Amino acid sequence: MAVKLESMLEEVAVEKAVGMVLAHDLTQIIPGQFKGRLFKKGHVIREEDIPALLSIGKEHIYTIRLEKGILHEDEAALRMAKAALGANVQLTEPHEGKITLKSTIHGLAKIDKARIDEVNSLDQIIMSTIRTNSVVHPGQGLMGTRVIPLIIEEARIAEVERIAAADGPLVEVKPFKKLRVGLITTGSEVFKGRIQDKFGPVVREKLAALGSEVIEQRFAPDDSEIIVREIRRFKEEGADAIFVTGGMSVDPDDRTPGSIKQAGARIVSYGTPMLPGSMLLIGYLDEIPIMGLPGCVMHDPYTSFDVLLPRICAGEMITRDDITEMGYGGLYNC
Ligand SMILES: Nc1nc2c(c(=O)[nH]1)N[C@H]1C(S)=C(S)[C@@H](COP(=O)(O)OP(=O)(O)OC[C@H]3O[C@@H](n4cnc5c(N)ncnc54)[C@H](O)[C@@H]3O)O[C@H]1N2
């Protein structure tokens, strides 16, 4: 097969290539200064291009005679990118044989890791992505895809298309919903005014960054009855989610996990295998997400709360398996 492909590529010395059409983008790299396309595919080589071609190490160029069933790298990348494409994602033009998929919105990137792995197990075909469940902004890259050789058998790209068609899109971005969140801040030291609340501003800011809001923050002492009552009140008032802060660890005054349970929540997990954020609780009160947020959320910039919040704001239901998977790679300077 390799011999057949090679027979479609003919080397021509650049001095003899004037008037010929470049068959692919040509890259220049000057470390620290420039990396990019010096000549574009389709460029007709001129006499004055010869010194530049020689300066980037091209003494020969290829002319390609594509036979039936063989694809140029740009066409192969385009077919793979189209096969992977889901909602709120757009393609770039091919550049040096690569096509990038970019988000068109602020949202939650969903990347199907299992099928991306399946594609990447194929020889000389790549799909390089960001991690699934990342928060992305308009214009942000989600995937770059290309084939390694300059030309490739179409049947191999059809295999990628088959993998991509087996289920939903490989790459898509879910928009965030506008959640109206009820916030209950526990702790007698805050309730009695011994210290100033530092949880409210953090939770408000994190929600605002995802397009959601705190409808009201209520304060409760370390008293289960009061905490349960406030949880039920937010539920009755139609909050889309309820967050309870503080009182999440092992002291006798830590009443939050017990109160969430007592309020009737189905607990998905009390505890996440992530540091910081190990004492976080996530559950559901009917279909409403309810979380117990430990003290670290106030001061650590990235905790289990930051992993779960974007998914909740995108309307996803968190499962016990999702929590389990947070441990591997989940230690952040804690
Ligand atoms: N022996 C153990 N100690 C701790 C454990 C443990 O498992 N065993 N877990 C640790 C982890 S992890 C965390 S996180 C912290 C915090 O847990 P809590 O959520 O129970 O936090 P509190 O005890 O309620 O408060 C801790 C600290 O933060 C201040 N605080 C609380 N709420 C506010 C607020 N709204 N504004 C300002 N400051 C607040 C509180 O006064 C305390 O000083 O536990 C570890 N320890």
Ligand code: MOO
């Ligand atoms: O819940 Mo604690 O965050 O692991 O620091």
